[in-house]
Amino acid sequence: MMAHKKPFFYIFTFFMLSICFVPIFGDTNGQILIRFKGFLSNNNALNNWVDESNLCNWSGLLCTNNNFYGLRLENMGLGGKIDVDTLFELTNLVSFSVMNNSFEGPMPEFKKLVKLRGLFLSNNKFSGEILDNGFEGMVNLKRVFLAGNEFNGHIPFSLASLTRLLDLDLHDNSFGGNIPEFQQNVFRFFDLSNNQLEGQIPISLSNEPLTSFSGNKGLCGKPLNPCNISPTKSIVHPNSPPSTQGNRNKHKRLLRVLIVVLAIVLLASIVALLFIQSRRRRRSVKQLKPILGLQQNSQKTQSFKETQSIDLAGDFSKGENGELNFVREDRGSFDLQDLLRASAEVLGSGSFGSTYKAMISNGPIVVVKRFRHMNNVGKNEFFEHMEKLGSLKHPNLLPLVAFYYKKEEKFLVYDYGENGSLASHLHGRNGIVLNWSTRLKIIKGVARGLSHLYEEFPKQNLPHGHLKSSNVILNNSFEPLLTEYGLIPMTNKNHAQQFMASYKSPEVTHFDRPNGKTDIWCLGILILELLTGKFPSNYLRHGKGGESSDLATWVNTVVREEWTGEVFDKDIMGTRNGEGEMLKLLRIGMFCCEWSVERRLDWKDALAKIEELKEKDSEDESFSYVSEGDLYSKGVTDDDFSFSVVTDSHVDKIGNVTD
Numbered sequence: 001m002m003a004h005k006k007p008f009f010y011i012f013t014f015f016m017l018s019i020c021f022v023p024i025f026g027d028t029n030g031q032i033l034i035r036f037k038g039f040l041s042n043n044n045a046l047n048n049w050v051d052e053s054n055l056c057n058w059s060g061l062l063c064t065n066n067n068f069y070g071l072r073l074e075n076m077g078l079g080g081k082i083d084v085d086t087l088f089e090l091t092n093l094v095s096f097s098v099m100n101n102s103f104e105g106p107m108p109e110f111k112k113l114v115k116l117r118g119l120f121l122s123n124n125k126f127s128g129e130i131l132d133n134g135f136e137g138m139v140n141l142k143r144v145f146l147a148g149n150e151f152n153g154h155i156p157f158s159l160a161s162l163t164r165l166l167d168l169d170l171h172d173n174s175f176g177g178n179i180p181e182f183q184q185n186v187f188r189f190f191d192l193s194n195n196q197l198e199g200q201i202p203i204s205l206s207n208e209p210l211t212s213f214s215g216n217k218g219l220c221g222k223p224l225n226p227c228n229i230s231p232t233k234s235i236v237h238p239n240s241p242p243s244t245q246g247n248r249n250k251h252k253r254l255l256r257v258l259i260v261v262l263a264i265v266l267l268a269s270i271v272a273l274l275f276i277q278s279r280r281r282r283r284s285v286k287q288l289k290p291i292l293g294l295q296q297n298s299q300k301t302q303s304f305k306e307t308q309s310i311d312l313a314g315d316f317s318k319g320e321n322g323e324l325n326f327v328r329e330d331r332g333s334f335d336l337q338d339l340l341r342a343s344a345e346v347l348g349s350g351s352f353g354s355t356y357k358a359m360i361s362n363g364p365i366v367v368v369k370r371f372r373h374m375n376n377v378g379k380n381e382f383f384e385h386m387e388k389l390g391s392l393k394h395p396n397l398l399p400l401v402a403f404y405y406k407k408e409e410k411f412l413v414y415d416y417g418e419n420g421s422l423a424s425h426l427h428g429r430n431g432i433v434l435n436w437s438t439r440l441k442i443i444k445g446v447a448r449g450l451s452h453l454y455e456e457f458p459k460q461n462l463p464h465g466h467l468k469s470s471n472v473i474l475n476n477s478f479e480p481l482l483t484e485y486g487l488i489p490m491t492n493k494n495h496a497q498q499f500m501a502s503y504k505s506p507e508v509t510h511f512d513r514p515n516g517k518t519d520i521w522c523l524g525i526l527i528l529e530l531l532t533g534k535f536p537s538n539y540l541r542h543g544k545g546g547e548s549s550d551l552a553t554w555v556n557t558v559v560r561e562e563w564t565g566e567v568f569d570k571d572i573m574g575t576r577n578g579e580g581e582m583l584k585l586l587r588i589g590m591f592c593c594e595w596s597v598e599r600r601l602d603w604k605d606a607l608a609k610i611e612e613l614k615e616k617d618s619e620d621e622s623f624s625y626v627s628e629g630d631l632y633s634k635g636v637t638d639d640d641f642s643f644s645v646v647t648d649s650h651v652d653k654i655g656n657v658t659d
Contacts, residue, residue, distance in 0.1 A: 029068050030055050032089045041080035042102070046073075062095060064419060064432055065477070070095030070118070075345075077101060082108045091115075094432070099123055099145065107151070111136050111158075122147040122169065129153030135162060142427070143167040147191070155180055155192075166427060170195065171215075172273070179205065179219075188427060188535060192216065194273060200227045215269070324402045324413070325383070327390020334363045336404070339413075344368070352484075352499070353409070357416060365416040366401060372409045373495035374487070379405065382490060386412075389486050392456060396449030398473050398481035417473030417481055426469060426569075427535055436575040436582065437615045438478050439530050443585065445480040446472055447610045450523060453485055454603045461514045462488045467522040468501045468536075469529055501525075506595045517600045524592025524600075528555050531586055533569030552593035555586070580617035585610070 027035075030052030037046050049058050056063035062070035069092050079102040087093060093113060097120035104125035110116065114137050127150035135141065135158040144159065147169045154177035155170065165182070167189040178199035179192065190208050198218025205212075206222040213219050220227035324336045342358040353370035360366065374382070382405065389400045404411040419425075422442060425432050434442070446467075453463035465488035473481045488496060497503050497512075505521040508514050525536050528551050536551040555567060568582060575582065588609050594600035601609070 027089065028052060029090060029092075032086060033058070033061075036083055036086045039081040039083040039086070040078050042077045043080075045076040045078070068092055069432060070097075072097045073101070074098065074120075075100045079103055084108045084110060084112050088112050094118070094140070096120070106130075107134060107146075110134075111138055114138055114140070116141055118143040120145045121149065124149055126151060130156045130159075132156045133158050135159045138162065139164065141165060145169045146173065147171045149173055151175060152196075154178070155197075168192075215273075324404055325386070326402045327387055327400055328402075334360050338363060339366075339368070352495075367414045367416050369412045369414065369484070370409060371412065371487075373492045374410045374490045375407075376490055376492050379407075382410070385486075385490060392452070392486075394449055394452040396445040396480055396482060397452065397485065398483040414483060415481075417483075418476040419474035419478060421470045422472040422474060422480065422530070423469035423535075425474070426529065426533060433571045434478075436572045436578045439572065440581070440585070440613060440615060441478065442472070442474070442480045443527055443530055444610055444613070446482065446526065447523065447607045449480065449482040449485075450519060451603055451607045453482075454519075457486065460488070461516055462502050462519055464519045464522070465491075465496070465502045466500045467519055467526060469526060471501075472526070507597055515597060517597050517602060520592050520601060520603055520606055521594075523606060524589045524594075525551055527585060527589030527592065528552060531568055531572075531582065531589065533571065552590065555590065577616040581613050581615065585613055 030049075034049055037043055037049055040046070046059055051057075055061065055068060056066050060071055060073040060076070061068055062072055068090075071093070072095070074097055078098060082098065082103060087096070094115050095118040096110075096113070096116060097118070099120045100123045102125060103121075104127065106128045107121070107126050107130050110119055111134060116138060117140050119141065120143070122145045126146070129152055134156045135144075138158075139162070141162050142164050143166060144162075145167070148171070150173065151170075152174040155175050157180055159165075159168075160180040160182045163183045165184045166187060168187060169189065169191045171191045171193040173195050175192070176196040176198065179197055179202055181202050181204065187208065190205070190212050192213055193211060194215035196218070197213075197216040199220075201213060201219055201221040201224065203222075208223065210223040213224055324339065338360050339358060342360045342363075344359075345357045347355045347357050347367070353372045355370070356368045358366050358368055377385070386400070386403045393399075398417060399415050400412060401415060402413040404413075425434050450464060450467065457463040464482065464485045466484045467482070471482065471484045473483050475481060488500070488502070491500070497508075501522050502508065502514060502518050505514070505518045507518060528534075529536055532551070532555065534551060534554070567586070572578075572582065588601070588606065591599070591601050592606055
């Protein structure tokens with residue numbers, strides 16, 4: 001009798017467990033997010049978290065191809081609890097941002113979210129010490145932003161041990177103690193300023209900018225002042241001679257003066273820091289009116305109605321200078337006042353000026369770029385050139401919608417690219433991994449867009465002039481759109497030489513002679529960046545680029561001297577049956593980067609070779625990168641990879657090349 005009861009008992013138990021656990025493990029992303037929202041206070045900004053069929057339209061959600069991958073809950077006045085256990089159920093979560101909110105207390109246990117690539121907590125009220133194991137296991141983290149909080153204690157060793165970390169921002173906290181040895185010695189962005197750190201700066205960080213360490217009184221060593229060993233203080237005996245006693249009194253007076261001076265400097269620094277911090281908090285989401293030179297309201301905060309009532313100041317109140325000049329007939333659905341009333345978000349600040357995302361009420365989302373160095377031509381010529389740019393129509397060019405003319409500066413209005421820039425995806429800002437097929441699609445689109453510019457501006461040496469990954473915008477299907485093209489004729493030459501990508505090429509670096517293949521050099525650098533995942537560090541230096549740390553030189557060295565598959569980005573190394581096509585693109589990129597202009601590909605050949613590439617190898621082309629012998633077995637030799645590197649002996653050769 002008992003034997004018959006046991007199967008029934010097991011079935012009943014399984015049934016009850018199923019009833020208990022199915023709701024937990026079967027929750028959709030929408031249900032999980034709604035539970036997460038329940039822990040937040042002041043969450044009115046998330047009122048549209050309702051319809052799960054439109055999940056990617058929810059406020060603050062990051063999606064690609066309608067697939068959720070991150071949360072960007074910034075500038076929403078949120079508070080309450082960040083329930084990490086609920087976030088843990090979001091299996092696709094790789095980016096989390098709550099910057100510019102009102103969260104407080106200790107840092108939550110984000111270490112449970114081991115898939116995170118980006119963690120952004122800046123400008124909240126988090127406080128206390130972060131435990132040494134606070135980042136333990138977060139091996140995928142590339143960007144950590146904790147600035148503008150109240151953290152104290154030492155910088156956790158688990159943070160310093162992250163090998164993939166590219167950007168670290170800890171400024172304006174109260175971190176103390178010594179700076180640990182970071183496993184990642186080369187950062188794209190690094191800021192420890194305005195803390196209470198002390199001791200010698202690690203040698204591995206000595207090449208970071210001085211501003212990365214300013215505001216830490218106890219720090220020394222490069223790039224700050226050297227660490228000097230204080231001399232042994234002499235002991236003054238009570239019966240010392242009067243002259244010695246007088247010296248001691250003199251030292252005391254000097255010490256008092258020094259203390260007073262330091263107190264004044266400290267007070268001034270605190271006032272300045274408070275002012276800077278206040279401005280930073282106001283900049284993240286703001287109206288475009290102050291940007292265009294409008295009058296300011298005396299109140300600290302304004303409703304939309306109050307903001308709309310502000311009139312344009314001075315020359316902006318009427319006339320041609322007070323209007324948006326549309327260059328596309330299909331985009332005139334809003335005017336300057338609509339743009340000024342739009343809520344705006346600062347996307348970044350580049351070499352030309354700031355870039356803003358403007359969400360026009362009952363209208364489109366546009367990007368407004370501010371240019372302060374466009375005084376190279378007169379007003380009529382500027383208007384004509386903008387009309388020409390507006391007439392360009394190509395699926396791989398970000399359309400210019402309108403412009404706003406002012407003598408001192410100009411504002412260009414573009415369509416908005418839903419997925420940000422190629423640079424943000426390649427270097428970890430958005431936490432999305434671009435696979436080989438997507439990267440191939442992107443580079444084909446870039447080549448097509450650049451070729452169209454060559455066709456439209458046949459008499460210009462630099463039809464684009466500023467081609468780099470941050471100027472390649474991706475739409476919702478990850479099609480590339482080139483931006484900031486065709487601006488060389490409008491830009492002051494001194495500024496172009498300092499900042500624009502084309503002026504980092506070897507022919508401009510050494511001879512100030514751009515030619516019809518200079519933009520192709522930029523295309524080659526972009527190809528190598530896309531394949532290797534490495535940022536071209538010479539783009540960060542002001543002035544003409546040097547070859548010492550050029551990405552093309554590095555690739556050539558690795559390929560010729562120590563060939564392995566490690567030249568490719570780890571995120572595409574697992575690609576099946578695509579290695580041969582990746583290698584072909586690498587060779588195309590290297591020939592586009594030829595230092596000798598004569599040997600460099602022209603735009604037609606570069607486009608034709610890129611168009612021939614496929615996602616997968618044909619059966620007779622597939623091979624692995626295990627050894628150099630495998631390459632030779634497929635007929636690949638050193639000559640297939642070699643390209644000339646500029647040295648003193650090459651100068652004459654390049655100098656003799658004509659435009």
